[in-house]
Amino acid sequence: MKNKLLSLISGKRSIRVRMFWSFSLSLIIAMNVSSILNESLLNRLLAARHFPYLSILLYGVLSFISFIVLFILSFSLMTRRIVQYLLSLGEGLDCIAGGNLRHRVPLIRKDELGKVAENINTMAEKLERQIAKERQIEKSKMDLITGVSHDLRTPLTNIIGYLELLKNRVYRNKQEQERFVDITYNKAMQLKNLIDDLFEYTRLTTSDAKLVMGQFDVRELLTQIVAEFQPFAKELGVTVETYLAFKSMPIPMDPGKIRRAIDNLLMNALKFSVKPGVVRVSLEARSLFVAIKIENEGTPISKEQEELLFERFYKADHSRTAHAIQAGSGLGLSIAKNIVERHNGTLSLVHSSGHYAFIIELPISNPAQNY
Template sequence: MLWSFVASFFVGFGASVAVPNVPEIPGRIVYNIFMSFGTFSLVFILTFFFLTRRTIGYLLRLSEGLEAIAGGDLGYRFPAVREDELGRIAGNINAMAEKLELQIEKERRSEQSKMELITGVSHDLRTPLTSMIGYLELLTAKGYRDESEYDRFVGNAYNKALQLKELIDDLFEYTRLTSHDAKLRLMTVDLNELLGQIEAEFQPLARERGISVETSLPRTPLPMKLDPDKIRRAIDNLLMNALKFSLKPGVVRISLAARDGGGRRTAEIRIENDGRPITREQEERLFERFYKADDSRESSSARGGAGLGLSIARSIARLHGGDIRLRHADGHYDFRIELPAGGASAAEQPESGGYVR
């Protein structure tokens, strides 16, 4: 149909410009016109195909890649070989696939974390409970030889009960701190004085286990707006961690300093001790809930916990708008609590009617 229209057009055109007294265009001229048009069309098609074949091929690759991603292969990536619109489309598809992959990985880790939470809670609660039941069964069956053994069984059962209570308290505290409605009771506190009180209470425990305590505190007050109970809990957890894993005899160092940098003023609390080295992987996981780098590093005289102490300490610091970081090298542990001088972050407002002055 197209060729008929083209032929009619050229025949009509030829008739309109025909030489006078020539009734029609000779067949040879019509043939030449058709040949010229056919040649032009063939050259145009070949040129168009040559110029667009790479684009068409890339479009086909885009289509195949989208099918692969839709089929679940989120690791598929388009090569960055173009800088035009198609290249930008490929880059956007790569970014989309990467985000989807990260989201799925995040959900997988969240599910795995829930399972680890259940496993960790079950294990850490069952261990002291089993011991308590064993001692109580012996006491009920009068399976003790004398009064001294009776007292020892009662004492062991009591200690296991305290351990169980401590584990439950840690779990409750961690759950409360990581919930979205966690609140702080902010008040203006001299952090220097608070740290001095904590150090004085820590001294007898450290002395019993062959650990000496060295402090380096500023001579002037360092007023901070914070929740003193929670900050005390965070520092206590770090000190008990240092006590458990320090080499005996050893030294735990406590220091406090005000820092200015990055356009803001912060307070930095450092707790240092020397213990057995850990791997890089263990170091990266040290603040994970229920994670214990190496139970064999722990002193036999120190009661094991649920692996929540460092997680709780970091959660408290972050509620205040700060953080806790560890610098470890060859068994030297340097925990640093960084707190903003302005108090809690904007997202963490004091409770209504809280103890704020």
């Protein structure tokens, strides 16, 4: 308390107090020094005994001038650091305004000017982050355009090629014609799925998607999804094992959106699981949330690939798509993550030597954001 009082009185934490002391001390110095000088001058003028009235007038003028000069000099010396710091702040602002957002003004004062300097640095940091974010958004837009162009061009080119063959009747028999038609149809469906994924991702990343919330049993939903995937899994030579709680687990969610997220994760596990293999689906109730875990064994990926796995259009390894499964849009995991986060939940991956565990955590009672 004593140190704070001394700091306040000395003006270290208040420029107004510092200016008051500088003004007062400059006034005292100017009055005392000019008084001494002027007294000596007056004695000399009176000793001369020439034009006494003119001497007194001259004394008054010189006294005033000496007081003003001494006051200005002493006040300038006492406020020199403040002026230098103000110039430093001005130079810093010019530097930041010139585009150098990494520049920071020195924080060497604890008064109002120090707060101004702190605000300038905070402003520069925010501007730097904002511009970096805008650049990242611009890059994401270009990546989106590039990804869409690449993923849509391949099936579209195939469709056009097979339609030209059919149009020109370049096939040997009825069986080959039917095969061309089947291939064209499959490519058209792949194109449709890509467009649907893109449309869903775009809606989820804008304010267009609204969650239709309600209390739904996540255990029942998970049971239905797994049952629907069983024939497809059997065709691939993959066994789907479930470890679900015996009791129902109603939680606030949009069942359609959560179904889409689980579908994407389960399809991803079936695609990239070793064949023959096992995909495990488990449900666990915890204190504040429920945890859905989807596990499979697959080809190991690097740490860098693991960090990019939820990025849109990212595909860890195209060669891992087997059994005539489409490579996909690369949006499935991004869509799933976005859906879960809109429910105020989290989607994470635990990977170790080819063992993958995708974990969805959904809150039991917290309402999701409806936007």
